[in-house]
Amino acid sequence: MKKWFAVIGDPIAQSKSPEMHTSWYENDGIDAAFIPIQVKKEELEKAVDSLKLLGVSGFCVTIPHKQSIIQYLDEIDETARLMGAVNTVVRLQNGKLKGYNTDxxxxxxxxxxxxxxxxxxxxxxxxxxxxxxxxxxxxxxxxxxxxxxxxxxxxxxxxxxxxxxxxxxxxxxxxxxxxxxxxxxxxxxxxxxxxxxxxxxxxxxxxxxxxxxxxxxxxxxxxxxxxxxxxxxxxxxxxGIGMFVHQGAIAYEHWLGHYPNTKAMIEKLTENVK
Missing domain, CATH: 3.40.50.720 (NAD(P)-binding Rossmann-like Domain)
Structure with missing residues (x-):
């Protein structure tokens, strides 16, 4: 079954996460997709339930949901608990959603x-x-x-x-x-x-x-x-490009087990982002 990942936030149109992760999938020969999803504050719980129901492999969380997302996850790691914020969610083998903070x-x-x-x-x-x-x-x-x-x-x-x-x-x-x-x-x-x-x-x-x-x-x-x-x-x-790439790379490692090429991605995005 093809893996798929997402990033949720509001706004979301400006996110470069889909471009970055899709490029890494292609470079690493991984059959996966990454999509941006705009989620309003009042729709967060429904969005998380829907992502889980539809079999998302993992997703990123951006403004304004990094703190409020916690109540809708099955568990979070100790670092995320101390920080009181989650930016990366992993779907575990048992189907539960676990939150991390890679920011x-x-x-x-x-x-x-x-x-x-x-x-x-x-x-x-x-x-x-x-x-x-x-x-x-x-x-x-x-x-x-x-x-x-x-x-x-x-x-x-x-x-x-x-x-x-x-x-x-x-x-x-x-x-x-x-x-x-x-x-x-x-x-x-x-x-x-x-x-x-x-x-x-x-x-x-x-x-x-x-x-x-x-x-x-x-x-x-x-x-x-x-x-x-x-x-x-x-x-x-x-x-902010370096932080963006490295936090995404740590998320990628949580999802797929290895760290992608960050140097090339930083250079690529720096050239493309004005």
Missing amino acids: GDGFVRSLEEVIGEEHRDQSVLIIGAGGAARGIAFALKNQGYENITVSNRTVSKAHDLVDALGIGKAISNDEASETLNQYKILIQTTSAGMIYGDTDLPFSIDDMSTEAIAADIVYNPLMTPFLQHASNIGATIVT
């Missing part, structure tokens, strides 16, 4: 491909406190990054993340804007700049240090307003 590890792999491992003792500001931010925060901690600050429009959510993480501090977006030049690594985890998403950044980034390392998880467009500003002032930038 964080995918981000750290992409970050250190660009900057190496020598910055793990530097100050980090994570902008946003949603599902992706949680995944990234836990993965950074696991790799030895301990000087972590989280800012969010709703400060209580930033405090919740820091409390769950067990290290770091939570601040408001206003405070983040006022102290921005104090941070070496800036990680933008909101949907700001995403095609079909928000266009405005959470706060002014005019005081970003020229020596900063600026990373964005949005990959379409490649140069978000956040990264464009960082590039203009001469800061080091890390686009």
Whole structure:
């Protein structure tokens, strides 16, 4: 029986997951299909039941379902439980659905491909406190990054993340804007700049240090307003393509048992995404 996989989210038209996974299937000689499915918040439970009923082999989960999906899965792994978010679902041999989170590890792999491992003792500001931010925060901690600050429009959510993480501090977006030049690594985890998403950044980034390392998880467009500003002032930038490819590759490994060619995919998508 032919395997089929999917990505669910809202919006979904901008997703490059189908292109990426289909290319990997072709390269690896795997008879499988990958389809994008737009799922509204109020339709999530029905969508999960339908995917399960129709025999999906696995699926990716993107904005805005990474946290709310958990209640509709049969089980989740320990990392996803700690992060409180799922971005990858595997259909087990017994037919049950198990959730994982590959966002964080995918981000750290992409970050250190660009900057190496020598910055793990530097100050980090994570902008946003949603599902992706949680995944990234836990993965950074696991790799030895301990000087972590989280800012969010709703400060209580930033405090919740820091409390769950067990290290770091939570601040408001206003405070983040006022102290921005104090941070070496800036990680933008909101949907700001995403095609079909928000266009405005959470706060002014005019005081970003020229020596900063600026990373964005949005990959379409490649140069978000956040990264464009960082590039203009001469800061080091890390686009969202690397995280996107590596988190997808980890999902692919969960589904099919081996890690695909990420280097070629990063080069391909970087050329294709504007």
